[in-house]
Amino acid sequence: MLAVHPVQEIVRFLPVLIGVLFIGSNGQGHIWTLVGLGLAVAGGLLRWFTTTYQLTPTHVRVRRGLLRRRELSVPRDRIRSVDLTAHPLQRVLGLSRVVIGTGRSDRHDEGVTLDALATPAAATLRQELLHRTAPVERAAPEGTTVAQLSPSWVRFGPFTLSGIATIGVVVGSLANLFNETRLDPEEFGLLRSVIGQLASLPVPVAVGEITVFAVVLVAVLSALAYILAFWNFRLVRVDGTLHVTRGLLTSRSTTIEVRRLRGAEISEPLLLRAAGGARCMAITTGLRVGRGAEHGGSVLLPPAPLAEARRVAGEVIGDADPTVHELAGHGPRAHRRRYTRAFAFAAIVTGVLVLLWWLARWPALPWQISLALFPAGALLAEDRYRNLGHVLLGRRLVFRNGSLVRRRYMLSSDGVIGWVVHRSFFQRRAGLVSLTATTAAGRQHYTCPDLPTAEAIALAHDAVPGLLDPFLVRRE
Numbered sequence: 001m002l003a004v005h006p007v008q009e010i011v012r013f014l015p016v017l018i019g020v021l022f023i024g025s026n027g028q029g030h031i032w033t034l035v036g037l038g039l040a041v042a043g044g045l046l047r048w049f050t051t052t053y054q055l056t057p058t059h060v061r062v063r064r065g066l067l068r069r070r071e072l073s074v075p076r077d078r079i080r081s082v083d084l085t086a087h088p089l090q091r092v093l094g095l096s097r098v099v100i101g102t103g104r105s106d107r108h109d110e111g112v113t114l115d116a117l118a119t120p121a122a123a124t125l126r127q128e129l130l131h132r133t134a135p136v137e138r139a140a141p142e143g144t145t146v147a148q149l150s151p152s153w154v155r156f157g158p159f160t161l162s163g164i165a166t167i168g169v170v171v172g173s174l175a176n177l178f179n180e181t182r183l184d185p186e187e188f189g190l191l192r193s194v195i196g197q198l199a200s201l202p203v204p205v206a207v208g209e210i211t212v213f214a215v216v217l218v219a220v221l222s223a224l225a226y227i228l229a230f231w232n233f234r235l236v237r238v239d240g241t242l243h244v245t246r247g248l249l250t251s252r253s254t255t256i257e258v259r260r261l262r263g264a265e266i267s268e269p270l271l272l273r274a275a276g277g278a279r280c281m282a283i284t285t286g287l288r289v290g291r292g293a294e295h296g297g298s299v300l301l302p303p304a305p306l307a308e309a310r311r312v313a314g315e316v317i318g319d320a321d322p323t324v325h326e327l328a329g330h331g332p333r334a335h336r337r338r339y340t341r342a343f344a345f346a347a348i349v350t351g352v353l354v355l356l357w358w359l360a361r362w363p364a365l366p367w368q369i370s371l372a373l374f375p376a377g378a379l380l381a382e383d384r385y386r387n388l389g390h391v392l393l394g395r396r397l398v399f400r401n402g403s404l405v406r407r408r409y410m411l412s413s414d415g416v417i418g419w420v421v422h423r424s425f426f427q428r429r430a431g432l433v434s435l436t437a438t439t440a441a442g443r444q445h446y447t448c449p450d451l452p453t454a455e456a457i458a459l460a461h462d463a464v465p466g467l468l469d470p471f472l473v474r475r476e
Contacts, residue, residue, distance in 0.1 A: 149233035156303035157226030158219035262415035262441035278309040283442035327389025334450040342377030
């Protein structure tokens with residue numbers, strides 16, 4: 001830790017140190033950079049000297065801070081997950097970062113963090129904290145590998161578009177560096193030659209070249225990000241838990257208790273769906289969801305073939321039928337509502353642009369291009385309707401919706417703790433409602449939009465008998 005923490009602090013303050021180095025006044029930038037470097041190292045050392053932790057039969061306690069002392073205490077019966085991560089320097093030194101989650105899945109406070117412990121001690125700590133009770137009955141033999149990364153799955157990396165975020169970070173950092181150091185980008189020969197070459201081309205050709213370059217760059221970076229995040233991926237069922245390990249440079253290990261599992265989600269973003277791929281995520285308590293799911297959260301399978309995602313989801317929940325079963329549609333009123341919303345949006349945009357062309361003398365090209373929103377909206381509306389569906393299979397509630405990202409939720413009825421029946425003004429006119437199942441797991445609410453009212457109430461009543469009885473008015 002005496003090696004890890006100072007390095008982490010230096011990396012954290014690196015932009016500031018570079019700025020001080022280049023814009024230091026009176027030629028003293030190097031001196032102030034060394035001072036800043038010393039402060040960063042001192043901060044890293046203080047974190048080690050002032051951090052202690054204690055494990056008791058009932059609590060986990062962590063105390064840190066010098067001027068501002070802080071003690072965090074977590075009851076052991078509230079622990080939902082223990083995740084291990086190790087970046088390259090930690091792996092070289094045989095250390096792991098331990099994050100003890102308490103179920104606050106999408107908050108800034110991730111729970112108790114111990115950074116860093118010896119890797120064997122971290123693994124022992126996780127085993128002790130998660131297996132505080134007798135193991136539950138297993139659905140598969142101990143140590144069964146449920147899924148393992150295939151090198152051929154890397155072909156799905158470019159369709160995740162994760163490289164766009166990398167490009168944004170790099171461009172923003174370079175722009176900030178040029179601004180702080182007052183450097184002129186045209187002073188760099190390669191950049192100057194590229195700008196000159198683009199300036200000499202016709203505008204359509206230049207735009208085409210930039211587009212092709214951007215697409216190739218995003219694809220390459222996305223594939224690289226896929227390899228870094230999911231290389232060595234394995235999903236193993238052992239001793240009443242699911243263990244997920246992955247990562248090329250930074251290794252991550254996540255443990256999911258089967259007894260806290262409430263279902264699974266199959267997610268198909270539009271580009272990934274076009275390539276025949278999908279992701280699989282757990283619906284469980286104590287793990288990050290949404291954007292945080294892929295950073296040590298609830299991912300059960302990285303982007304992979306759809307058939308593989310269905311197989312893994314079926315094995316995890318113990319039933320393959322919900323992953324492929326035909327879903328009930330939502331009827332002609334839901335179909336009409338999809339088209340009405342799409343055409344209303346296109347009409348408003350086109351109308352505003354026509355008014356600007358007529359009254360403010362804007363060019364006619366914008367409103368002419370906006371006419372393409374009508375056929376595009378029709379295609380989107382049809383796809384959104386075809387993806388709507390629901391079914392109740394025994395004690396398993398299945399919802400599907402979305403177009404840009406199609407999601408299929410397979411939620412155990414035993415995990416549903418309440419219902420929300422929402423009706424907007426236009427839904428009331430159409431006799432439709434949005435039915436939301438609330439749960440303590442995953443996203444904590446799963447919505448089936450635009451169901452006929454009577455069908456929604458019947459579905460909720462059948463899924464969790466008795467829960468709606470106090471609110472129902474029965475006709476004689």
